Amino acid sequence: MPATPIIEYFYSAHSAYAYLGAWELERIAKAAGAQVQHRPFDFMPVMDAAGGRRFKDRTQAHVDYFFGREMVRWAEWRGLPMIRHRPTFHDNPLHLANGMIIASGADAAALSQAILQAHWRDDADIADRATLNAIAQAVELDGSALLLAAETDAVQTQHNANTQEAIARNVFGSPTYFVGGDMFYGQDRLDMVARALDKPFAA
Numbered sequence: 001m002p003a004t005p006i007i008e009y010f011y012s013a014h015s016a017y018a019y020l021g022a023w024e025l026e027r028i029a030k031a032a033g034a035q036v037q038h039r040p041f042d043f044m045p046v047m048d049a050a051g052g053r054r055f056k057d058r059t060q061a062h063v064d065y066f067f068g069r070e071m072v073r074w075a076e077w078r079g080l081p082m083i084r085h086r087p088t089f090h091d092n093p094l095h096l097a098n099g100m101i102i103a104s105g106a107d108a109a110a111l112s113q114a115i116l117q118a119h120w121r122d123d124a125d126i127a128d129r130a131t132l133n134a135i136a137q138a139v140e141l142d143g144s145a146l147l148l149a150a151e152t153d154a155v156q157t158q159h160n161a162n163t164q165e166a167i168a169r170n171v172f173g174s175p176t177y178f179v180g181g182d183m184f185y186g187q188d189r190l191d192m193v194a195r196a197l198d199k200p201f202a203a
Helices: 016-032 043-050 060-078 095-103 105-121 129-138 143-150 153-168 187-198
Strands: 006-011 035-040 176-179 182-185
Touching: 006 016, 006 153, 016 035, 016 060, 016 105, 016 187, 035 095, 035 105, 035 153, 043 153, 095 105, 095 129, 095 143, 095 153, 105 129, 129 143, 143 153, 176 187, 182 187
Parallel strands: 006 035
Antiparallel strands: 006 176, 176 182
16 A cells, blocks of 8 residues: 655644645545644744744835745635735744644644634734643643643653744745655745645655
């Protein structure tokens, strides 16, 4: 029997483009019979290692296009509701939200979609425990248990390992997907991810 195809999915729980691609990724994986391995990582250490500019250091033209017009168009293209401003709590720590996703195991897709949507549709603070609990409960998961699990040494060790692996594999943004070791950066590459699952690109 052929091995189940794997999509390694590196992203952060506050990523706009992870939100925009989340349901398309799920559709592609189901169509291909592929397994998505969720690898939430701490965003800024990965960006710093890659030499990426922090938001405050980018030009206004870049911000207006990449974090404005481009996101609005993709939201319309994907049929997803999205706020028209940078989320109020966007710079808050990610370890709790990312940790809950890691702790959720087989429910990672549902929980990550819910967290991403709360951040980018509802302007929710995904570092707030009560907010995260409510998000988890809304997708019929035990938010209290996931919050406790998220802060355990085992889960935070995995979170750090994901972050270090992203750095080691030269990830420079969220979301990033790997199929058979081939890296695809950005949800606008999901058509190529789908193709790679069926027929790998030439080396």
